Amino acid sequence: MMLALNEIRRGRGRFASIIAALSLIVFLVLTLAALADGLFFGATGAVRSTNATAYAFSPDAKGSLIRSSMTPEQVREVSSDPGVATASGVGVLLTAGTAPSGEYDVAVFGVQPDGAGVPTTLTDGRLPQPGENGTAAIDQELAYEGVAIGDSITVGTQSAEVVGVVRDSSYQLQPTVWTSLDTWRAMRNEVRPEFTGVTDDVNAVAIITDSGVTAEQVQSEVGDLTVLSAEATGLAIPGVEQQSSTLNSIIYTALAVAALVVALFFALVVLEKRELFAALKALGTSTRKLGAGVVLQAIIASAIGVVIGALASRGLGAIVPDEVPTLFRTETLITISIFTLVAGVVGAAFSLRRIARIDPATAIGGTL
Amino acid sequence: MDVDALPVASLRDVTKTYGQGDACVHALKKVTLDLYPGEVIVVLGPSGSGKTTLLNVTGGIEPVTSGEVEVCGQSLANKKPEELATLRRKHVAFIFQFFNLIQTLTAAENVSLIAELTQKSAGLHERVEEALSGVGLLERAAHFPAQMSGGQQQRVAIARALVTGPDLLLCDEPTGALDLDTGRHVLALLQAAAREQGRCVVIVTHNSGIATMADRVVRFHEGSIAQVVQQEAGEARDVTW
Numbered sequence: 001m002m003l004a005l006n007e008i009r010r011g012r013g014r015f016a017s018i019i020a021a022l023s024l025i026v027f028l029v030l031t032l033a034a035l036a037d038g039l040f041f042g043a044t045g046a047v048r049s050t051n052a053t054a055y056a057f058s059p060d061a062k063g064s065l066i067r068s069s070m071t072p073e074q075v076r077e078v079s080s081d082p083g084v085a086t087a088s089g090v091g092v093l094l095t096a097g098t099a100p101s102g103e104y105d106v107a108v109f110g111v112q113p114d115g116a117g118v119p120t121t122l123t124d125g126r127l128p129q130p131g132e133n134g135t136a137a138i139d140q141e142l143a144y145e146g147v148a149i150g151d152s153i154t155v156g157t158q159s160a161e162v163v164g165v166v167r168d169s170s171y172q173l174q175p176t177v178w179t180s181l182d183t184w185r186a187m188r189n190e191v192r193p194e195f196t197g198v199t200d201d202v203n204a205v206a207i208i209t210d211s212g213v214t215a216e217q218v219q220s221e222v223g224d225l226t227v228l229s230a231e232a233t234g235l236a237i238p239g240v241e242q243q244s245s246t247l248n249s250i251i252y253t254a255l256a257v258a259a260l261v262v263a264l265f266f267a268l269v270v271l272e273k274r275e276l277f278a279a280l281k282a283l284g285t286s287t288r289k290l291g292a293g294v295v296l297q298a299i300i301a302s303a304i305g306v307v308i309g310a311l312a313s314r315g316l317g318a319i320v321p322d323e324v325p326t327l328f329r330t331e332t333l334i335t336i337s338i339f340t341l342v343a344g345v346v347g348a349a350f351s352l353r354r355i356a357r358i359d360p361a362t363a364i365g366g367t368l
Numbered sequence: 369m370d371v372d373a374l375p376v377a378s379l380r381d382v383t384k385t386y387g388q389g390d391a392c393v394h395a396l397k398k399v400t401l402d403l404y405p406g407e408v409i410v411v412l413g414p415s416g417s418g419k420t421t422l423l424n425v426t427g428g429i430e431p432v433t434s435g436e437v438e439v440c441g442q443s444l445a446n447k448k449p450e451e452l453a454t455l456r457r458k459h460v461a462f463i464f465q466f467f468n469l470i471q472t473l474t475a476a477e478n479v480s481l482i483a484e485l486t487q488k489s490a491g492l493h494e495r496v497e498e499a500l501s502g503v504g505l506l507e508r509a510a511h512f513p514a515q516m517s518g519g520q521q522q523r524v525a526i527a528r529a530l531v532t533g534p535d536l537l538l539c540d541e542p543t544g545a546l547d548l549d550t551g552r553h554v555l556a557l558l559q560a561a562a563r564e565q566g567r568c569v570v571i572v573t574h575n576s577g578i579a580t581m582a583d584r585v586v587r588f589h590e591g592s593i594a595q596v597v598q599q600e601a602g603e604a605r606d607v608t609w
Contacts, residue, residue, distance in 0.1 A: 003470060003481055010472040279468035282429055283482050283528075284457030286450050360429045363464060364420055364540045 004293035018265045025258045026309025036247035038325035044234030046171035049121045052206035054215040055233045057226040063236030068204045081221040083213035088115025089202030091184040098154045101146030107171040110184020117206025125164030137164035139175035156190025262347025270351045281360035291352040302344030375402040376568040382435035395421040397591040411572045413588030419572040428452040461529035465541035467521040469513040475524045476509040483531045499527035519550030539571045555604035577609030
C-alpha cells in the first residue's frame with residue numbers, strides 16, 4: 001500500500017494523465033446525466049409529483065395524456081374497479097398563457113382537487129379547493145419567471161387567479177398550471193373551438209390504487225382501456241423514453257471508455273514495471289499485494305477524477321443558460337461516482353492477470 | 369561457519385530442464401548441495417552453466433524438474449506460489465545485479481517496504497535505521513535511488529535484504545555493476561552478514577576474483593557441480609579483479 005500511495009504522490013506527472021482523462025470522462029458523463037435528468041424530470045414532473053399511482057387512457061391513446069380522450073362513464077367505470085381507491089378525470093392543454101409579467105408556454109392541467117392526480121409538491125400558498133373554479137397553482141418555473149400568487153394567468157379570455165406554487169411539476173418541458181376541471185375545460189374550449197359545447201370530457205383518469213395493487217392488476221379489470229403506472233406514464237410521454245435511452249447509451253459508453261482508459265493505463269504501468277514487480281515477487285511480495293496496490297491506485301485516480309469532473313460539471317451547470325434543461329442530482333452524482341470507481345477497478349483488474357503471470361525469475365540474471 | 373549446524377538449505381539430486389524434446393535444455397543436472405549458516409559460498413561458472421538457475425530453485429522462484437529442495441527444514445515441493453512467497457519473506461533474501469530499488473521511494477522507504485510485509489510495525493523505524501546504519505547509509509535515508517551512486521544503491525539493497533533477518537542471502541552478481549573499490553565495500557558487507565549475523569550468503573558470479581573471500585567455492589559446468597573447494601576465506605576488502 002505504501003508503494004502504491006507513494007507512486008501517486010511522487011509520480012504526479014504520470015498519474016496526472018490518467019486523472020485528467022478520467023476527469024474529462026466524468027465531466028462528460030455528469031453533464032450528459034444532468035441533461036438527461038433535466039429532460040426527464042422536465043418532461044414528466046406532472047405525472048410523477050402527484051398523488052396518482054397510475055393513469056388510465058383510451059384504447060387508441062398509447063399511454064399519451066394528450067392523445068387520450070375519455071367520457072364520464074369511463075371515469076366512473078374505472079372508479080368502481082377492484083383495487084382502485086380513487087379515480088378522477090384529468091385534462092391537459094398545451095397552450096400559451098398570459099400573466100402580468102409576460103406570456104408563457106404552459107401546460108394547463110385540470111384535476112379534481114379532492115381526487116387523484118393532484119400535485120403533492122406545494123411550496124407556497126395553496127391548491128384550488130373542491131368546487132372552486134377560476135383559481136390555479138402554478139409550477140415553480142413560472143414563479144421564477146415572475147408570476148406571483150395573486151396574479152391572474154389568462155388563456156384566451158379565461159383567467160385563473162394564482163393561489164399557490166408547486167415544484168417539479170412541468171410537463172414536456174413546459175411549466176404547468178393546475179386548476180379545476182371546469183376551468184381547464186373552459187380554457188381548452190377557448191383555444192380549441194372544435195370542443196365548443198363539450199362539457200364533461202377528460203383526457204385520462206388518474207388513479208390511486210389500493211395498497212399493494214399494481215397498474216397491471218388494474219389493467220386486467222378495465223377492459224380495453226390502457227392502464228400505466230405513474231412512472232410508465234412518464235416514459236410514455238412522446239420522446240421521453242427515446243431521449244433517456246439515447247443519453248443513457250452515451251453515458252454507459254463513456255463509462256465503458258473510462259474502464260478501457262484505466263485498463264490501458266495500468267496495462268502500460270504493469271508492462272513498464274515488469275522487472276520491478278518481478279524483483280518484489282522474488283523478495284516475497286505476494287501477487288495479491290501487488291494487485292491490491294494497482295487496484296488502490298485505480299480507486300484513488302478514479303476518485304480524484306470523479307471529484308474534478310463533478311466540480312467542472314457543476315461549474316458548467318452554473319453558467320449554462322436557463323433554456324437548457326439541466327438538473328444536477330445528488331443521487332445521479334453518487335451513482336455515476338460509484339460506476340466510475342467500479343469502472344476503474346474493473347479496468348485495473350485486467351492488469352491483475354498480467355501481474356500474476358510475471359515470473360520472479362526474470363529479476364535474476366538470465367534463465368540459466 | 370558452523371559445520372555442526374543444520375543446513376539452511378539443501379538440494380538433493382536437483383535437475384532442472386527448460387523446454388521439451390529437441391529443444392530441451394538441462395540447466396541443472398542432479399545437483400546436491402548443502403548451504404550452512406554463517407557460510408559464504410561463491411558459485412562460479414561460465415554463462416549458461418546453471419548458476420542463476422541454482423539461485424532460482426534454491427529461493428523457490430522456479431520449481432525443480434526432479435529432486436528436492438529444502439529451505440529451513442521446509443520442502444519446497446508442492447508449495448503454492450503464495451506459500452513460496454511467504455517462505456521467501458521469512459527466510460530468504462535476494463540481492464540483484466541491478467539493485468532493483470523502487471525509484472519513487474527513498475532509501476529508508478525501500479528498506480521498510482519489504483520489512484513491513486513481514487514484521488509488525490512496532491519498532492520498524494528503528495530496524496530500518498539499524499539496517500541503513502549497518503551499510504553506512506543512515507545519513508542518506510531520505511535520498512532517492514536516483515540521487516545515489518551505484519554502490520550506494522547496492523548497499524541500500526543489502527540493507528533491504530538484511531532488515532528482515534533472512535537465513536539465506538542469495539546474491540546474483542552483486543558487484544557486476546560496480547567498480548572495484550565499491551565492489552569490495554559491498555562484498556565486505558555481505559561477508560559481515562555471514563560472519564557477524566550468521567547468515568548463509570550465496571554469491572553467484574562469473575568473476576573468479578571474488579572467490580578468495582569464500583568459505584567454499586562451487587564451480588558449475590554445463591549444469592553440474594564440477595568442483596567444490598573448501599578454503600580459508602580471505603578478507604573481502606582484499607579481493608581484486
